[in-house]
Amino acid sequence: MKRRESIQGKTALDFHSDNKSNLERYDEFLDVVLSYAKKLNKPNPTIIDLGCGSGETELLLTKKLPYATIIGIDNSKTMIKLAKRLLKDCPRMKIYYKDINKLKPDFLHGDLIISRHTFHRLNELKKGFLTMSRLANKNAFLINNSFVNLKSLSVKEFEKWIDCFIERNNAPLNQKEWVLAHFNAPSVKEYVKAIKSVKSLKLIKIIVNDEGYGCNTIKTIASKK
Numbered sequence: 001m002k003r004r005e006s007i008q009g010k011t012a013l014d015f016h017s018d019n020k021s022n023l024e025r026y027d028e029f030l031d032v033v034l035s036y037a038k039k040l041n042k043p044n045p046t047i048i049d050l051g052c053g054s055g056e057t058e059l060l061l062t063k064k065l066p067y068a069t070i071i072g073i074d075n076s077k078t079m080i081k082l083a084k085r086l087l088k089d090c091p092r093m094k095i096y097y098k099d100i101n102k103l104k105p106d107f108l109h110g111d112l113i114i115s116r117h118t119f120h121r122l123n124e125l126k127k128g129f130l131t132m133s134r135l136a137n138k139n140a141f142l143i144n145n146s147f148v149n150l151k152s153l154s155v156k157e158f159e160k161w162i163d164c165f166i167e168r169n170n171a172p173l174n175q176k177e178w179v180l181a182h183f184n185a186p187s188v189k190e191y192v193k194a195i196k197s198v199k200s201l202k203l204i205k206i207i208v209n210d211e212g213y214g215c216n217t218i219k220t221i222a223s224k225k
């Protein structure tokens with residue numbers, strides 16, 4: 001199935017303006033990331049965010065973890081430009097314009113490899129988790145948070161999703177992108193299978209809930225063996 005990969009130009013700009021007014025939407029993900037950052041027990045961990053978009057996660061994380069080195073990677077020029085602007089006053093921040101599917105094995109290493117709302121866009125899900133694993137130091141935690149396929153919804157749940165979709169009231173291109181990305185997203189089974197197929201990873205936990213988006217999202221937490 002063809003997924004919706006990177007968002008560019010006008011669609012990226014629309015996503016950015018929607019994110020700005022919705023920073024509380026990051027809370028659930030941040031809570032999980034912060035709880036695993038605490039478990040690392042390191043004074044200055046390195047956190048790598050795959051598909052960082054316009055940098056909201058980085059901005060929020062740097063406030064909570066001022067001594068962490070935070071690195072964002074994205075392959076949308078528009079998103080990178082916006083992220084660099086948003087994070088101009090954050091000296092411990094690095095933002096790279098790169099495709100996460102094409103990172104060289106020794107490009108970077110981190111203690112927490114995270115990704116929010118990006119993996120449902122990857123055509124090769126296993127490759128995404130392999131990349132996470134390659135970037136991870138031993139005993140690092142890998143936290144992915146992304147959407148689950150709409151096809152598992154009952155008619156009632158689908159109606160709820162439509163209500164949330166209407167409430168978004170965003171720009172038409174963004175709305176189209178949103179529907180296609182959700183329609184083509186992986187199932188929970190596909191996420192679990194992809195992680196389990198990466199031998200260097202141990203799946204610790206999965207959390208499936210709707211995070212207020214009207215359809216299921218998944219958080220997968222794994223550790224590097």
Ligand SMILES: C[S@@+](CC[C@H](N)C(=O)[O-])C[C@H]1O[C@@H](n2cnc3c(N)ncnc32)[C@H](O)[C@@H]1O
Nearest residue numbers: 005006007051052053074075076099100116118
């Ligand atoms: C919906 S946005 C989420 C952005 C951000 N993580 C957030 O939660 O606000 C998905 C991001 O993933 C990026 N992306 C998708 N495929 C990618 C790839 N192969 N390499 C790097 N970035 C990618 C897109 O450009 C986009 O910025």
